[in-house]
Amino acid sequence: MTTDAWFAGVTSDESDGPDDTDEAVAHIREGRADAPADWPAQAVESGFAATEEEYYQKLRAATLAAARTAAAERERADDKQLVHAVRAMDDAERTANELAERLAEWAGTLFDDAGSGVGYARELAGREAETPAEQPVVSFAGRVADLADEADDLREFIERRAPDVAPNLAEMAGPVLAARLMSLAGGLDALAKKPSGTVQVLGAEDALFAHLAGRATSPKHGVIFTHEYVRGTRSEDRGSAARAFAGKLTLAARVDHYGDEFKQELHDDLRERIETIRARADEGDEDGGDDE
Amino acid sequence: MSDRDQSLPSGVERRTFDERERLATQGLPVYGEPTDGDWRVWDAGRSKLGAMLELGMDTGLVGDETVLYLGAASGTTVSHVADFAGPTYAVEFAPRPVRDLVGVAEDRDNLFPLLKDARKPETYAHVVEADVDVLVQDVATRGQARVAARNAQFLRDDGRLLAAIKARSEDVTADPSDVFDDVVDELAEAFEILETTRLDRFHDDHLGVVARPK
Ligand SMILES: C[S@@+](CC[C@H](N)C(=O)[O-])C[C@H]1O[C@@H](n2cnc3c(N)ncnc32)[C@H](O)[C@@H]1O
Numbered sequence: 001m002t003t004d005a006w007f008a009g010v011t012s013d014e015s016d017g018p019d020d021t022d023e024a025v026a027h028i029r030e031g032r033a034d035a036p037a038d039w040p041a042q043a044v045e046s047g048f049a050a051t052e053e054e055y056y057q058k059l060r061a062a063t064l065a066a067a068r069t070a071a072a073e074r075e076r077a078d079d080k081q082l083v084h085a086v087r088a089m090d091d092a093e094r095t096a097n098e099l100a101e102r103l104a105e106w107a108g109t110l111f112d113d114a115g116s117g118v119g120y121a122r123e124l125a126g127r128e129a130e131t132p133a134e135q136p137v138v139s140f141a142g143r144v145a146d147l148a149d150e151a152d153d154l155r156e157f158i159e160r161r162a163p164d165v166a167p168n169l170a171e172m173a174g175p176v177l178a179a180r181l182m183s184l185a186g187g188l189d190a191l192a193k194k195p196s197g198t199v200q201v202l203g204a205e206d207a208l209f210a211h212l213a214g215r216a217t218s219p220k221h222g223v224i225f226t227h228e229y230v231r232g233t234r235s236e237d238r239g240s241a242a243r244a245f246a247g248k249l250t251l252a253a254r255v256d257h258y259g260d261e262f263k264q265e266l267h268d269d270l271r272e273r274i275e276t277i278r279a280r281a282d283e284g285d286e287d288g289g290d291d292e
Numbered sequence: 293m294s295d296r297d298q299s300l301p302s303g304v305e306r307r308t309f310d311e312r313e314r315l316a317t318q319g320l321p322v323y324g325e326p327t328d329g330d331w332r333v334w335d336a337g338r339s340k341l342g343a344m345l346e347l348g349m350d351t352g353l354v355g356d357e358t359v360l361y362l363g364a365a366s367g368t369t370v371s372h373v374a375d376f377a378g379p380t381y382a383v384e385f386a387p388r389p390v391r392d393l394v395g396v397a398e399d400r401d402n403l404f405p406l407l408k409d410a411r412k413p414e415t416y417a418h419v420v421e422a423d424v425d426v427l428v429q430d431v432a433t434r435g436q437a438r439v440a441a442r443n444a445q446f447l448r449d450d451g452r453l454l455a456a457i458k459a460r461s462e463d464v465t466a467d468p469s470d471v472f473d474d475v476v477d478e479l480a481e482a483f484e485i486l487e488t489t490r491l492d493r494f495h496d497d498h499l500g501v502v503a504r505p506k
Contacts, residue, residue, distance in 0.1 A: 004417075004418050005418055006418045006419045027418070028406075028419055029407075031418040031419070032414050032415055032417070032418060033414065033417040033418035034414060034417065035417055035422070035445060036417045036420050036421055036422040036445065036446050037421070037422050038421060038422055038423070039418075039419070039421045039422075040421055056379060056401075056402065057401075059404055059419070060397075060401065060402075060403075060404060063397075063404040063405055063406060063419070064394060064397055064398065064404075064405065066406075066407070067390055067393070067394050067397075067405040067406060067407050068391075068394050070387070070390075070407040071387040071388075071390040071391050071394065071407050072387075072391075074387035074407070075387045075388060075391070078387075164388045
């Protein structure tokens with residue numbers, strides 16, 4: 001049936017411009033048919049195209065646009081998966097560490113060589129329990145190790161996916177920090193809309209509220225502190241580094257959200273800027289403070 | 293008659309690159325393959341259909357046909373298909389490779405990319421025409437025979453299914469020959485099997501299948 005065809009109801013008049021392309025794209029993306037038919041012939045019969053050759057040209061334009069927009073939309077939707085994954089990873093890591101502490105305390109009562117941390121849990125999990133009293137401890141260690149493994153798997157997932165979802169942000173911040181920024185903002189779209197001053201203190205909400213309540217100085221950086229660009233800059237210059245970094249991160253998030261292309265200049269600019277800020281330390285400090 | 297290899301469709305030739313005979317098609321390069329003028333190498337090591345041709349399977353391809361290609365990924369193989377075939381519909385369901393596939397299609401007049409799931413032909417039957425000459429399938433996912441059966445409706449009566457079956461996609465632990473037997477049995481419900489050849493020289497644990505609708 002011609003009514004099922006992707007071009008059904010799409011006007012053939014070129015002068016209608018972008019509207020019919022939008023319509024055609026929507027049909028390609030959302031339409032359905034129970035069975036294929038000789039669409040090129042029907043398109044010519046119905047007057048949608050003058051010739052089959054022209055039909056294929058129109059088909060090409062519509063499928064290209066549909067595939068492009070559908071792929072971009074689906075990829076963007078993947079940011080929500082990253083947000084959940086990074087939250088789950090943080091929970092799994094924190095819980096594994098807490099349980100590892102509990103384990104260390106318990107194991108200390110049974111084994112002379114008891115250690116601590118997740119590493120010790122992994123080691124203990126690989127052992128055979130020699131007495132009935134050791135059994136629950138070794139089993140518990142196994143759970144801790146599994147949880148830590150899960151956190152590692154989640155980290156791997158994030159490292160693999162983030163560069164597809166947000167290539168510039170992932171390159172600049174590293175995949176995990178990129179996911180964390182998206183998580184704190186509530187998604188890539190939300191991050192792309194935030195001013196850079198907000199991005200700079202994302203994750204420092206407690207400190208920010210304390211500041212607003214008059215109980216503390218304003219925070220210079222939030223979660224971006226974990227990045228080498230900020231942490232690795234001497235403390236007098238950290239505010240400048242955090243501001244420069246947040247500025248470029250904001251741009252990266254916008255390029256990823258609206259554009260999708262990898263922009264090398266963005267990364268080169270930032271590297272230069274950080275180098276300049278750090279060079280102050282060697283220049284004997286004449287303008288070591290914040291350049292606000 | 294030219295001395296052209298009779299098992300190759302027109303538009304595909306064996307040409308010498310770096311003193312080696314390689315398959316080649318004419319078109320803009322896509323994946324960094326060696327080129328010579330407007331000819332570019334069709335790397336059988338990166339393409340299962342390329343391997344099927346390289347191994348001399350009788351694909352029935354002559355050139356200029358209408359093709360439905362399932363599992364196009366970023367377009368490595370389907371770009372060569374579009375070089376020698378007519379209208380070529382390329383279905384791929386992962387968004388990331390489709391971004392690249394769109395780039396490949398932008399350089400070609402007859403390649404139509406579709407971000408669709410090959411297990412749901414009703415979502416593209418309003419776009420893909422009936423009676424295509426060739427159905428190429430390289431989906432590397434569980435249920436490969438079922439995907440082919442569901443898409444048989446697009447093929448003309450004497451059309452060809454050219455499928456690459458990946459054993460590990462069906463069962464990672466089973467012996468590949470057992471997996472292939474099962475998949476071919478299942479394919480035989482909807483198709484008449486014309487030829488099967490292991491592609492191991494180029495692709496480990498893959499089987500090439502040529503078939504036509506029953
Ligand atoms: C081995 S790769 C294909 C390589 C490609 N044919 C080439 O040679 O250039 C398999 C592709 O099939 C896709 N795929 C798997 N299941 C699919 C489905 N149900 N629908 C569409 N594509 C699918 C995968 O996303 C992947 O890109």
